[in-house]
Amino acid sequence: MAMTAYEENYNFHEETxxxxxxxxxxxxxxxxLHNELVYLSGYFGEVCEPVSIGAGxxxxxxxxxNRTIRTEQVGTGALLSGDFAVGxxxxxxxxxxxxxxxxxxxxxxxxxxxxxxICVAFAADNSWVTFRPFxxxxxxxxxxxxxxxxxxxxxxxxxxxxxxxxxxxxxxxIEDEAEEATFTPAVGSGITAVTLKNAINEVGTDVxxxxxxxxxxxxxxxxxxxxGAGLAFTNATTGxxxxxxxxxxxxxxxxxxxxxxxxxxxxxxxxITAALACTTVDVLARAALITDGVLTANGLTIIxxxxxxxxxxxxxxxxx
Numbered sequence: 001m002a003m004t005a006y007e008e009n010y011n012f013h014e015e016t017x018x019x020x021x022x023x024x025x026x027x028x029x030x031x032x033l034h035n036e037l038v039y040l041s042g043y044f045g046e047v048c049e050p051v052s053i054g055a056g057x058x059x060x061x062x063x064x065x066n067r068t069i070r071t072e073q074v075g076t077g078a079l080l081s082g083d084f085a086v087g088x089x090x091x092x093x094x095x096x097x098x099x100x101x102x103x104x105x106x107x108x109x110x111x112x113x114x115x116x117x118i119c120v121a122f123a124a125d126n127s128w129v130t131f132r133p134f135x136x137x138x139x140x141x142x143x144x145x146x147x148x149x150x151x152x153x154x155x156x157x158x159x160x161x162x163x164x165x166x167x168x169x170x171x172x173x174i175e176d177e178a179e180e181a182t183f184t185p186a187v188g189s190g191i192t193a194v195t196l197k198n199a200i201n202e203v204g205t206d207v208x209x210x211x212x213x214x215x216x217x218x219x220x221x222x223x224x225x226x227x228g229a230g231l232a233f234t235n236a237t238t239g240x241x242x243x244x245x246x247x248x249x250x251x252x253x254x255x256x257x258x259x260x261x262x263x264x265x266x267x268x269x270x271x272i273t274a275a276l277a278c279t280t281v282d283v284l285a286r287a288a289l290i291t292d293g294v295l296t297a298n299g300l301t302i303i304x305x306x307x308x309x310x311x312x313x314x315x316x317x318x319x320x
Contacts, residue, residue: 009035010073011128012046019048020064022136026053029097037073038101039094043136044116063136068120070130075102079111084122090131092116103129137282215247220313222254222262226304232267234299243320244295246272249287253278255310262311266292267299278304278311293317 012035024040026032031052038047038061045061046069053059075093084090084105091113095101107113117131218238222231235241249272251262261275264287273287302313 009033010037010071012037012069012071012073019062021048021060022063023058023060024053025058026055028095029055031055032059032095036100037069037071037092037103039092039114039116044092044114044133045136063133065133065135068130068132069117070121070128071103072128073100073103074126074129075104075111076126079104079108080126081106081108083124083126084119084129086119086121088119089115090117090119090129103131135280135283215316215318217314217316220300220302220315222302222304222309222311222313225307226262226302226309227307230265230301230303232299232301235295238300238315240295240300240315240317241320242295242298244317245320246290246293246295246315246317248316249273249276249290250314251276251278251285251311252314253281253283253285253311255308256281257306257309259305260309260311261305262309262313263303264313264315265301265303266295266297267301269297272300275303275305276313278309 022041022043022045024038024043027040031054032038032047033052034047034049036047037045040061043061043063045063047053047059048062049059079093079102082105088105091104091107093102093104093111093113103116104111104113105119107115115134117133119129119131121130122128216239218240220233220238224231240246246264249264253260256279258279260278262278263275264272266272270292272290272292274289276285276287277283278285300315
């Protein structure tokens with residue numbers, strides 16, 4: 001665990017394991033500063049853009065709950081009800097145009113606020129507060145759409161490859177016209193003269209190589225008891241083959257279980273990931289380390305901590 005300190009913009013400090021970024025739209029008439037706490041598009045977190053998010057523009061905020069935050073971005077006077085209290089709820093009054101968002105200890109009718117965390121420390125004069133943010137569910141749409149995006153890329157690469165050989169295509173006509181044309185390099189360059197046809201054929205070969213090296217993704221659903229020996233998935237089921245290399249693993253939880261975890265391993269062999277948290281519905285967990293990611297057996301197995309653990313595991317891999 002590392003301590004990251006920023007000496008400007010509300011003396012923002014955080015103690016965190018990782019960032020969880022969410023894209024939002026600035027609904028104010030001013031630029032939102034780096035490290036400024038905001039409540040936008042239903043999400044609460046600090047601005048992560050290096051400079052700011054301009055008025056009306058989109059940008060990213062960090063909504064990671066696995067940390068504590070200390071900040072001087074707090075309300076004063078009538079916005080507070082006495083002092084902050086350790087263990088008490090911390091609220092945020094959302095930003096409005098020229099006014100920044102402010103952390104307070106109450107949700108008052110005159111100043112409606114949103115609950116955003118639990119207080120763990122505060123200044124005697126309430127000039128700063130340290131709190132642990134509540135859990136927020138990130139927008140997983142991009143992750144869930146990755147497989148479709150990769151499929152579109154594959155189709156585009158296939159189309160490009162067809163254009164090299166398909167009769168009537170622009171590249172085919174260039175190849176026909178340039179069959180005997182010769183490229184003559186500058187004197188002393190050391191490059192051997194080659195025909196344009198050979199060069200174009202090399203492009204076609206390179207495209208074929210690209211087709212075998214792009215990322216693919218497969219979803220493995222844990223919809224039954226995967227504890228004990230776990231659930232096995234054969235290569236015929238996953239689409240993977242010996243020699244394929246797993247480079248990334250995500251888990252999205254489908255059933256709330258405080259001790260839930262899912263782990264990926266080679267069937268009958270070594271672990272590929274450590275146990276990944278599967279505790280809160282729709283919350284994403286990502287493998288920090290991929291061990292022995294090259295497939296050496298006919299199949300993969302997912303091991304759950306408990307019989308009721310349910311979730312979906314997404315594997316990103318490269319064909320051998």
